[in-house]
Amino acid sequence: MGKVSADINVSLDGFIAGPGARPGNPQGDTGARVHDWMKDTVGWRDRMGFPGGETNTDSEVVDEWFRSYGAVVMGRDMFDTGEVPWGDNPPFRAPVFVVTNRPRETFPRQGGTSFTFVTDGIESALGQARAVAGDKDVDVAGGASVIQQFLKAGLLDELQLHFAPVFLADGIRLFERMPPDLRLEPIRVIDSPHVTHVRYRVVKG
């Protein structure tokens, strides 16, 4: 069985999206800059269907992330803001389980992505994701609320933060009221002039 892991870009002031994030403005005002380090990597560009890009340390981190998982869990807000911009061939290329209170038929897309809407909570979504991920990881894609829920419930094995050297000033915070007894251990750091990738193991028990 693979790991349950989350990867997320975060600003130095702790935001994953700028103010006003919503469908039509998924990253919020100023929020795009937390993703700047990815946008020129060949790994990201390939997933987005763009030509070219750079092969470098950051691109290897993106490739590793995309190769690691066999299924994805995400929150409804992330799905709602992403549905239109992701288009017919979303970058996930794996089954995605969307935690929501709003039932909807499973939504198959191209390239291996499908969206299944799970209305009975994060543990159910995780169970369904594990069942299809096989030996690969389950990626908890976000947003902040779902990552917080997984951490607080002890369901996350690893968390990789990509610290972007930028400030957003306001927006959606990655961490809100996290329990101070939650313990993480940094297990790998990869750095470049654009971003610092720190992988943490969640210490259990």
Place this chain on the structure above:
Amino acid sequence: MGKVSADINVSLDGFIAGPGARPGNPQGDTGARVHDWMKDTVGWRDRMGFPGGETNTDSEVVDEWFRSYGAVVMGRDMFDTGEVPWGDNPPFRAPVFVVTNRPRETFPRQGGTSFTFVTDGIESALGQARAVAGDKDVDVAGGASVIQQFLKAGLLDELQLHFAPVFLADGIRLFERMPPDLRLEPIRVIDSPHVTHVRYRVVKG
């Protein structure tokens, strides 16, 4: 002339002290954990007058920090909360310039530390610190407000964040309403199982 640099310990949720920080409880409830990585290093223990300690990567980072500066600037809240616990022989071992609205006579202490109270702003404090630092750096020790003021005024050359893998949930945030056009570049990363040290250059102009 040396650099103007700040070094500060910060939790993953962006706090430098827990809730209720004040004289008598300088780190606030739960805030001590952001300093856990330092407390066993020989570099820190020596400065605090404690015997023993470990010589490791983290201790080298502490030694480098303490060796780098010839003068210190800090805010009044930091001085007020530290004055009693630092005792007769504070860990700075250099002239400290305290930015405050409250005039007070210069306060000499043992071991090379003195506290000079500067009532005409951060630029004046920096000028006085530079004048005594010679070729060494000026360390902007904190708290959060003074570091923010230096960053916003373009007076900081480098910022080293020591990311402690802990959550405080509440307290004093390192960054509040930072201008999104402020640009940093990570220039060195040192990691251990206890903390991730990332040094940033502040990109000017």
